[in-house]
Amino acid sequence: MRNRRTAAVLALAAGLAAATLASTPAQAAAEPRSRLELTVENGDASTRTSTTLDCHPAGGTHPEAARACAALETAGGDFDRLGTARQQQVVCTLQYDPVRLSATGTWKGRPVEWQKEFGNACEAQGATDGVFPL
Template identity: 50%
Template sequence: MRDQLCRIGAIATVSALIVTGTAAAGVAQARPAQPAGLYAPSALVLSVGKGGAAAATVQRAVTLNCAPRPGGSHPAPAAACAELHAVEGEFAQLTAPMPQGSCTRQWDPVTLDASGVWEGRRVSWSATFGNACEMHASLAEGPVFAF
């Protein structure tokens, strides 16, 4: 009789653990994802490619996270995030008209691409330049695409 009571007690304990969601073997149950903070996410993939926009071959690419704090594989994430914050995530504002006569007219297209999320909104931007010199002149050596 005593053995039966012990077995019934053990079964009741295991049943209670299963019903309440606690694993009998001591393995913690997965909890639903909780927001990391009060900041909307800012996570981007930036790339530099050779060729026109439709057929560019990626030469270099990095990740850039700006919220809740700068990070990613970008070599200068804090400076790149500061530049993006200054233009409110509008990548088109990072480029300026190229000064006349500063680059050759050689056609060797370079395409910049940015995609991901900026402050919670989807971002997809690209720009194609005639050559690397035109790209550097248009970007004014800003840190976002300096990798």
């Protein structure tokens, strides 16, 4: 009797493990890829830096990839919706030192082409919720 119970438990565990392994690749394939190139350029275009941001899972060359992905997730991948809650809490000087930000790539499989110019890096940081490493 005990051997039958042990065999039944082992068979159930093996079946669950096989089902989990079989569903993992399908779930991974179902998650759309998010890969972005984020560019920061000063106003006269003499300085330009680029970084990559991968989300789902977070990675790339971005120094705070998980935080940037979380901000984009909250904004639904819409760069114009980034920082809307924080924007009014950020206090910046009125120094004019323009910075141009751009993002190209894909967000959850959808193409992304976005760029915007800000009066200075502080303003850009607040408006984009820190997605761009400035």
